[in-house]
Amino acid sequence: SQQGEEDPQALSIQEGENATMNCSYKTSINNLQWYRQNSGRGLVHLILIRSNEREKHSGRLRVTLDTSKKSSSLLITASRAADTASYFCAPMRHTDKLIFGTGTRLQVFP
C-alpha cells in the first residue's frame, strides 16, 4: 500500500514544547509530503522531502526521512496553540496520486 501511517494517533502538549510525529510506509517512494488540517478545513501542504534527502527544515518544522527504514518524522519546535491541527504524511511514488492515512491529532494547550 502506498498509504502512510502516522503515529501517534493523538498527541497533547503544552505551548513551548516540541511535538514529534512519525510516519511509516511500505513502498519505495519519490518523495514524502506532510500536510496540516485545521478542524473542518482543507489540508495545507507543509513540506516535501525527496527520497535523496535526509533532512529538511522550514521555519519551526523539521522533517527527516529514512528510506532504509521507510519512515519519516515531523518535528514542530516551540509549539503554539495555533499549531493545534491534524497532521498527515503522504508518501509519493512515481505517480501523481496521493494516498493519505488517518493522521495525528495534535493538541497544544496554552
Add this chain to the structure above:
Amino acid sequence: DVKVTQSSRYLVKRTGEKVFLECVQDMDHENMFWYRQDPGLGLRLIYFSYDVKMKEKGDIPEGYSVSREKKERFSLILESASTNQTSMYLCASSRRGQGQWGYTFGSGTRLTVV
C-alpha cells in the same frame, strides 16, 4: 493568491437527489482530485483526473461520477444521494510531474444527506 475553490461550504440534500459538487482551480494545474473524509477513516480518494476529459477511479468510486470538461473545473456527481454519502468532500489539484509536486486543497464541502 492561488487557490482551489469549492462552490459550497455546507450542503444539505435529500436521499435520491442528484448532487453536484463543483471545484475550480486557478493555477493551470493538470491534475485534480476528489476525496472524502470521515472520522476514523482519513481521506479516501474517490476519483482523479490527469487532464481534460480524462478520469480515473480512486479507491471508493461507487455511487459517484465525475466530469472534467475544462482544465480548471472538476465536478463530483452523486447520481442518487444516500445517507452513507454524508461526509466532508475535499477537492485538490496539483501540477503533473510523476509525484514531484504537492497538492493544493480547497476548503471542503460538508454534505449532509437526509
